[in-house]
Amino acid sequence: MVVELTIWVCLWMTASISKATAQSIAKPNCQAFCGNISIPYPFGIGENCYHDIWYEIFCNSSLSPPRPFLSRFSLEVEQINFEDNQTLTVGIPMQLWEVWSGTGRDVMQGNSPNLTGSPFLFSSKDNVFLVGGCTGSALLLDSGNRILAWCATICPQQGSSMPSSENCYGVLCCQTIIPSSLVFYRTNFTTSSNSYENSSNIPNSAALIESNSVSKFIQNPTK
Numbered sequence: 762m763v764v765e766l767t768i769w770v771c772l773w774m775t776a777s778i779s780k781a782t783a784q785s786i787a788k789p790n791c792q793a794f795c796g797n798i799s800i801p802y803p804f805g806i807g808e809n810c811y812h813d814i815w816y817e818i819f820c821n822s823s824l825s826p827p828r829p830f831l832s833r834f835s836l837e838v839e840q841i842n843f844e845d846n847q848t849l850t851v852g853i854p855m856q857l858w859e860v861w862s863g864t865g866r867d868v869m870q871g872n873s874p875n876l877t878g879s880p881f882l883f884s885s886k887d888n889v890f891l892v893g894g895c896t897g898s899a900l901l902l903d904s905g906n907r908i909l910a911w912c913a914t915i916c917p918q919q920g921s922s923m924p925s926s927e928n929c930y931g932v933l934c935c936q937t938i939i940p941s942s943l944v945f946y947r948t949n950f951t952t953s954s955n956s957y958e959n960s961s962n963i964p965n966s967a968a969l970i971e972s973n974s975v976s977k978f979i980q981n982p983t984k
């Protein structure tokens with residue numbers, strides 16, 4: 762079974778429009794908040810409120826509280842820090858693989874949203890490549906399947922206690938830095954055991970994640 766959840770990833774905005782155009786608030790006569798999240802220009806909700814189509818925000822007010830989405834990518838927006846550090850935090854879907862077929866080498870592939878052509882990059886400063894699970898390993902690949910990074914985990918030693926829940930040093934959890942200028946990535950995850958059956962509460966997983974969300978993910982992967 763594959764479970765899908767949302768994790769937070771930090772995007773960095775490359776656009777040269779940034780400093781000159783960025784505002785701390787929305788354009789006049791435009792919706793300044795979606796729920797409690799501030800939507801400063803060049804982002805905007807509704808026509809004539811955003812700089813260009815890449816910055817269009819859809820505020821889904823059927824949700825309680827209403828939640829903003831980057832329209833072009835249908836990615837939920839958690840925070841926009843355009844003026845300060847040109848970053849925004851978005852939710853990307855991450856798949857957790859719970860079942861091991863028992864054949865010894867399962868490869869599971871995932872694709873990121875494709876930011877090619879947009880003013881956004883996956884921030885190398887604010888994200889890490891995280892691999893979770895017991896004896897899992899994953900490659901981070903570019904669109905041409907060239908290897909960009911690799912990270913691997915081992916199970917805790919028999920009889921030893923579980924690693925502290927903040928640790929991500931290779932036992933059940935591995936993290937590594939990522940190259941800069943990333944606009945798309947694939948993950949190839951391989952495992953030789955089912956982490957759920959191996960007393961691990963960290964599910965089989967591989968994705969970019971905001972560095973400061975790592976310990977939260979380890980402590981409570983499905984929240």
Ligand SMILES: *[C@@H]1O[C@H](CO)[C@@H](O)[C@H](O)[C@H]1NC(C)=O
Pocket residue numbers: 797798799
């Ligand atoms: C918005 O509200 C949620 C839930 O009350 C809270 O967790 C979050 O920190 C708030 N965000 C901001 C930007 O205030």
Ligand SMILES: *[C@@H]1O[C@H](CO)[C@@H](O)[C@H](O)[C@H]1NC(C)=O
Pocket residue numbers: 821822823824
């Ligand atoms: C808004 O959220 C509701 C509730 O989750 C969902 O059913 C609906 O499809 C969303 N609207 C759009 C346009 O995505």
Ligand SMILES: *[C@@H]1O[C@H](CO)[C@@H](O)[C@H](O)[C@H]1NC(C)=O
Pocket residue numbers: 771842845846848887
């Ligand atoms: C960006 O700046 C804001 C405000 O200074 C800060 O709260 C936030 O943590 C910063 N984000 C990143 C990803 O550096």
Ligand SMILES: *[C@@H]1O[C@H](CO)[C@@H](O)[C@H](O)[C@H]1NC(C)=O
Pocket residue numbers: 875876877878904945
């Ligand atoms: C990403 O988008 C670009 C521009 O639309 C396209 O040329 C490229 O093939 C896409 N890459 C992948 C892996 O889908």
Ligand SMILES: *[C@@H]1O[C@H](CO)[C@@H](O)[C@H](O)[C@H]1NC(C)=O
Pocket residue numbers: 868869870900902906949
């Ligand atoms: C990644 O996984 C796919 C699908 O199983 C496989 O065809 C491909 O060879 C793998 N790539 C690498 C570099 O291991």
Ligand SMILES: *[C@@H]1O[C@H](CO)[C@@H](O)[C@H](O)[C@H]1NC(C)=O
Pocket residue numbers: 916954955958959
């Ligand atoms: C993990 O689980 C698999 C399948 O249940 C089992 O074959 C393997 O021996 C376990 N590994 C460890 C280190 O406990």
